[in-house]
Amino acid sequence: xxxxxxxxxxxxxxxxxxxxxxxxxxxxxxxxxxxxxxxxxxxxxxxxxxxxxxxxxxxxxxxxxxxxxxxxxxxxxxxxxxxxxxxxxxxxxxxxxxxxxxxxxxxxxxxxxxxxxxxxxxxxxxxxxxxxxxxxxxxxxxxxxxxxxxxxxxxxxxxxxxxxxxxxxxxxxxxxxxxxxxxxxxxxxxxxxxxxxxxxxxxxxxxxxxxxxxxxxxxxxxxxxxxxxxxxxxxxxxxxxxxxxxxxxxxxxxxxxxxxxxxxxxxxxxxxxxxxxxxxxxxxxxxxxxxxxxxxxxxxxxxxxxxxxxxxxxxxxxxxxxxxxxxxxxxxxxxxxxxxxxxxxxxxxxxxxxxxxxxxxxxxxxxxxxxxxxxxxxxxxxxxxxxx
Numbered sequence: 001x002x003x004x005x006x007x008x009x010x011x012x013x014x015x016x017x018x019x020x021x022x023x024x025x026x027x028x029x030x031x032x033x034x035x036x037x038x039x040x041x042x043x044x045x046x047x048x049x050x051x052x053x054x055x056x057x058x059x060x061x062x063x064x065x066x067x068x069x070x071x072x073x074x075x076x077x078x079x080x081x082x083x084x085x086x087x088x089x090x091x092x093x094x095x096x097x098x099x100x101x102x103x104x105x106x107x108x109x110x111x112x113x114x115x116x117x118x119x120x121x122x123x124x125x126x127x128x129x130x131x132x133x134x135x136x137x138x139x140x141x142x143x144x145x146x147x148x149x150x151x152x153x154x155x156x157x158x159x160x161x162x163x164x165x166x167x168x169x170x171x172x173x174x175x176x177x178x179x180x181x182x183x184x185x186x187x188x189x190x191x192x193x194x195x196x197x198x199x200x201x202x203x204x205x206x207x208x209x210x211x212x213x214x215x216x217x218x219x220x221x222x223x224x225x226x227x228x229x230x231x232x233x234x235x236x237x238x239x240x241x242x243x244x245x246x247x248x249x250x251x252x253x254x255x256x257x258x259x260x261x262x263x264x265x266x267x268x269x270x271x272x273x274x275x276x277x278x279x280x281x282x283x284x285x286x287x288x289x290x291x292x293x294x295x296x297x298x299x300x301x302x303x304x305x306x307x308x309x310x311x312x313x314x315x316x317x318x319x320x321x322x323x324x325x326x327x328x329x330x331x332x333x334x335x336x337x338x339x340x341x342x343x344x345x346x347x348x349x350x351x352x353x354x355x356x357x358x359x360x361x362x363x364x365x366x367x368x369x370x371x372x373x374x375x376x377x378x379x380x381x382x383x384x385x386x387x388x
Contacts, residue, residue, distance in 0.1 A: 003080055004093070004361035005369065024347050024355045028319040028340055031356065035343040039106065042195045046102060047342055049191035050288040056295070057288025060317030063295035067326050068385045075372030080365050084334055084376055086311055087176060087258045087279065089148045092124040093361055094328055094376060097353075098284075098315045098336035099152040099178070104134025104205045106346045113140045115345055119353035121145030128152050128178055128336065131165065132205040141172035152178040152262065157240040159250070164214040166254045177255055178282055182263035184239035187290035200238075203231045248276035260313065265299040267306035280311040280333075287316050287338050297327065301381070304331030321363025329379040 011022050025031045036044050050057035084094045097120065103112040113133045117140045120127040127149040129140050137151060151169035155162050166177055192198055200206060209215045210223035210230060218237075223230035252259055261273050262282035270281055283303045285296040296316035304312050314327045315336030327335045337360065344356035373379060 003369070004082060004358070004365040005080075007358045007362040008366070022355070024344065024352055026359050028343075031340060031343040031347070035346045039346050042192075042197050043102065043105065043199070045191035045195060046197075046199060047100070047106070047339065049189055051187040051189060051290055052292050053190075054288065056285060056292050057317070059295040060285065060288050060297065061319055063297035063317060064319075064323045064326055066387050067330075068387050069322070069325065069329075069367065069371050070383055070385050071370070072372030072383075075374065077369045077372050077374040079374065080368050081375040082361065082365060082368075086148070086334055089175070091126065091148065091334070094324065094332075094334045094364075095125045095357065095360065096150075096313065096315075096334050096336045097125060097127045097341050097357075098287075098338040099128045099130035099180075100338055100342045101130045101132035102199050102205055103130070103342055103345055104132075104207075105199065106342055107349045109349070110134055112345050112349070114143055115350040116341070116353060117141070117143035117149075118350045119341075119357065120147045120149055122350070123147075123354055123357050125357050126150060126175075129174070130154075130205075131208055132200060133207050134205050136207050136211040137165075137169055137174075138172045141169075141174055144173070148175040150174055150176040150178050150260070152180055154180055154183055154238060155240045155243055155251070156237045157242070158214075158218070158237045160214050161209075161212060161218075161237065162240075163254055164212050165208060168208075168212070170255050170257055174257070176258035176260060176280070178260045178262050179251060180262045180286075181243075182284075182286050182290045184241045184243060187286075189289070201231060201235060203227050206231065206234055209234050245272055245276070248273070248278070252277045262313075264303060265293070265296065267302045270303055270306035274307070274310060278310075280313060281307050282313040282315075282336075283332070284313075284315045284336070297330065300327065300330045300332060321360045321365070322367045324360060324364045325367045325373075325379060326384060328376055329381060329384050331381070 082093045084091050106112045107115050113135050116127050121144050130152050131154045151174040258279035260280035260282045264281050283300050285293045311333040313334050314332035318337045324335045341353050341356050344352035
């Protein structure tokens with residue numbers, strides 16, 4: 001069985017034969033710096049920035065530094081199995097690509113959603129496709145191949161539009177619906193405020209709305225005829241501040257697909273979600289972009305315990321393969337990455353995304369093997385030690 005760490009050897013041998021380094025940076029810091037140099041400054045700040053003083057997103061990263069991995073020797077972990085089971089599917093890796101609402105405009109051709117779908121098809125790493133796409137969800141789904149992927153819903157205050165989006169996603173072949181709970185309004189984002197800009201208000205990444213028959217029926221003129229009016233109507237309907245637990249039955253009734261709630265961090269909310277028929281929990285604080293909160297990793301163990309075996313997806317603060325291993329050891333079923341693959345998309349489209357995924361998987365694979373763990377099942381809390 002090939003190990004994902006063989007990617008490392010490929011880089012070394014390519015350097016030996018051709019005397020040139022890899023096409024993209026191999027660390028998060030390198031990716032971020034290269035993306036900063038390439039992206040338009042307002043777009044970079046939108047992606048890199050966070051809520052308030054950005055303490056939460058820094059704390060997300062620092063939370064991983066408080067855990068170390070206990071090495072076990074002579075464990076026979078020469079070959080590793082990184083596959084996981086999720087909603088009846090055997091996935092080759094524990095990674096997912098978390099939704100990025102501007103991934104569509106982060107690539108040179110401004111079709112980043114299609115590039116992400118192609119990378120998902122090539123790698124087997126699921127895409128969680130944002131409601132905010134530059135291309136219609138049907139076109140994105142068509143590029144996913146056989147890779148299980150999910151549609152992320154920002155629930156609008158127009159229920160019929162929400163229902164239309166979910167049913168389109170189901171018909172297009174997405175394998176589950178991820179409802180984001182923490183974005184019924186925008187957080188306080190100083191970088192975006194300082195630029196006085198927000199991509200969607202400029203008409204970017206609204207293809208799912210502008211192509212939706214129900215949304216279009218609400219407009220006096222089509223988005224093609226009056227894109228400004230269509231954009232303002234989107235802004236008026238984007239979030240649903242009145243959404244409560246009482247609405248979970250309605251959400252659950254929209255689809256037979258697995259339903260996940262994203263943004264869960266409290267055990268009581270886990271239990272309420274499961275009581276409402278949710279199939280999976282997505283533990284996340286939106287990468288520190290929406291509100292000041294505790295580091296998401298610190299919330300994960302209690303969320304996993306309350307889930308009682310129901311799948312728990314985790315994201316927020318993942319910057320390396322070692323981070324992936326730590327999140328899995330703390331109970332995550334699968335781990336979402338955001339900014340790392342977004343920067344890969346900015347630097348190289350599909351190829352850049354696949355390179356970043358390969359780096360993360362190689363590091364996760366080596367972290368497991370060199371510490372004596374041959375499979376994801378070996379990664380339990382007792383392989384970790386609290387450092388401070």
